[in-house]
Amino acid sequence: MTDTALPAALAEIQEEFLALEQRDRLQLLLEFSHELPALPERYADHPDLLERVVECQSPVFLFVEVDDDRIVHVFVTAPKEAPTTRGFASILVQGLAGLTVDEVLAVPQDYPLEIGLTEAVSPLRIRGMMALLGRIQRQVVEKSTEVSQPGGS
Amino acid sequence: MPIETDPSTAFAAFAHPERLVSSSWLADHLGQPGLVVVESDEDVLLYETGHIEGAVKIDWHTDLNDPVTRDYLDGAGFAKLVGSKGIARDTTVVIYGDKNNWWAAYALWVFTLFGHEDVRLLDGAHPKWEAEGRPYTTEVPTPTAVDYPVVERDDVTYRAFKEQVLEHLGKPLIDVRSPEEYSGERTHMPAYPEEGALRGGHIPTAKSVPWARAVAEDGSFKSRPELEAIYLGEAGLKPGDDVIAYCRIGERSSHTWFALTYLLGFEGVRNYDGSWTEWGSAVRVPIVKGTEPGTL
Numbered sequence: 001m002t003d004t005a006l007p008a009a010l011a012e013i014q015e016e017f018l019a020l021e022q023r024d025r026l027q028l029l030l031e032f033s034h035e036l037p038a039l040p041e042r043y044a045d046h047p048d049l050l051e052r053v054v055e056c057q058s059p060v061f062l063f064v065e066v067d068d069d070r071i072v073h074v075f076v077t078a079p080k081e082a083p084t085t086r087g088f089a090s091i092l093v094q095g096l097a098g099l100t101v102d103e104v105l106a107v108p109q110d111y112p113l114e115i116g117l118t119e120a121v122s123p124l125r126i127r128g129m130m131a132l133l134g135r136i137q138r139q140v141v142e143k144s145t146e147v148s149q150p151g152g153s
Numbered sequence: 154m155p156i157e158t159d160p161s162t163a164f165a166a167f168a169h170p171e172r173l174v175s176s177s178w179l180a181d182h183l184g185q186p187g188l189v190v191v192e193s194d195e196d197v198l199l200y201e202t203g204h205i206e207g208a209v210k211i212d213w214h215t216d217l218n219d220p221v222t223r224d225y226l227d228g229a230g231f232a233k234l235v236g237s238k239g240i241a242r243d244t245t246v247v248i249y250g251d252k253n254n255w256w257a258a259y260a261l262w263v264f265t266l267f268g269h270e271d272v273r274l275l276d277g278a279h280p281k282w283e284a285e286g287r288p289y290t291t292e293v294p295t296p297t298a299v300d301y302p303v304v305e306r307d308d309v310t311y312r313a314f315k316e317q318v319l320e321h322l323g324k325p326l327i328d329v330r331s332p333e334e335y336s337g338e339r340t341h342m343p344a345y346p347e348e349g350a351l352r353g354g355h356i357p358t359a360k361s362v363p364w365a366r367a368v369a370e371d372g373s374f375k376s377r378p379e380l381e382a383i384y385l386g387e388a389g390l391k392p393g394d395d396v397i398a399y400c401r402i403g404e405r406s407s408h409t410w411f412a413l414t415y416l417l418g419f420e421g422v423r424n425y426d427g428s429w430t431e432w433g434s435a436v437r438v439p440i441v442k443g444t445e446p447g448t449l
Contacts, residue, residue: 030201081251081279083198121197122214 010095033087064139088129166377168418193260203289232301239296249275258408280372313423326359337442350433354442364405395421
């Protein structure tokens with residue numbers, strides 16, 4: 001386990017899930033799915049700016065911003081017919097909120113496997129969440145390079 | 154069958170119209186004793202966001218799979234599962250689910266392995282139910298558990314293992330995956346996680362008929378003439394053929410198994426649930442790459 005390295009919000013979410021019975025973990029994931037914020041207007045009108053997460057089992061799009069203070073902002077959209085994916089996205093959006101580039105990149109890639117959902121949700125489905133995290137981290141690398149090296153690719 | 158079948162003329166041309174019910178039939182029969190409605194989805198939370206009144210949930214990953222061995226639950230496990238959902242041996246079961254009944258067809262296939270006689274699909278599933286303005290509820294029913302007999306699973310009639318596929322080579326095979334998976338450009342389906350096949354391509358001589366071609370725009374099954382044009386015309390199946398269908402893990406091919414068996418009346422169709430995640434990683438089995446079926 002990598003608890004000590006986890007940012008506070010992600011650690012708190014993990015504890016919340018692990019404290020529950022299997023059946024209740026699904027309910028909590030459902031609550032997270034309701035909490036996924038809508039896209040800001042600047043992206044709502046520009047679906048071309050969003051990256052499709054092809055590993056997810058439903059149309060999922062994400063966009064990452066890195067601001068001047070090297071704080072990461074993550075935006076994800078997924079359809080209402082895909083509440084599980086919305087729940088995964090919501091956990092990451094909430095858990096990564098306000099973190100710096102370095103903190104986001106330090107999140108272990110197996111975090112989705114460590115929040116007690118493999119039994120209730122199945123390992124196969126969890127892979128979609130790992131892909132989501134992986135793409136967020138890759139975009140953070142790309143975007144943070146852009147910030148420090150203006151004019152870069 | 155304990156509950157009358159749907160007399161809808163839309164189903165009359167199918168070989169086994171009793172295997173489908175329409176949304177209006179289901180709405181009229183909801184709550185009738187002897188009927189249990191089952192929702193079976195790709196998305197494990199979709200049922201929780203709203204389902205047809207009285208429907209129980211059976212999840213493929215967490216309910217129907219054995220948690221350790223790559224296999225389905227056994228007779229005792231199936232009896233315990235469905236008994237807990239209020240399903241007796243003579244219950245009429247109607248299954249529906251997301252992705253055009255893809256996982257619903259998979260669940261129906263597993264019910265069939267256990268010889269459950271009266272199991273039907275809701276034609277059109279969510280899209281039709283919603284298009285007709287029919288309601289969902291989030292209220293989860295609490296069925297009274299009933300006794301279901303422990304029945305040994307029949308792994309012969311409708312299920313094929315790798316060895317049977319090897320013996321079958323030379324007879325018709327239908328590959329229901331996407332064209333990119335068939336050709337070997339990719340080893341997993343578009344938009345899905347990598348599931349670990351080491352090689353790409355298809356089983357030699359298999360014809361490519363992506364499963365969703367059996368589905369019409371509104372989410373219901375296409376008509377019999379349309380299905381015949383695809384499976385008999387394009388894929389060249391002949392009445393009486395023994396057919397094996399496969400995909401990635403056996404889920405999409407359950408949908409094709411349903412269409413061939415119950416809509417077109419083929420009697421010797423088996424689903425190879427090991428599918429590409431097994432074949433594409435097995436040692437020394439023949440594989441063809443590219444868009445042509447290839448030869449043995």
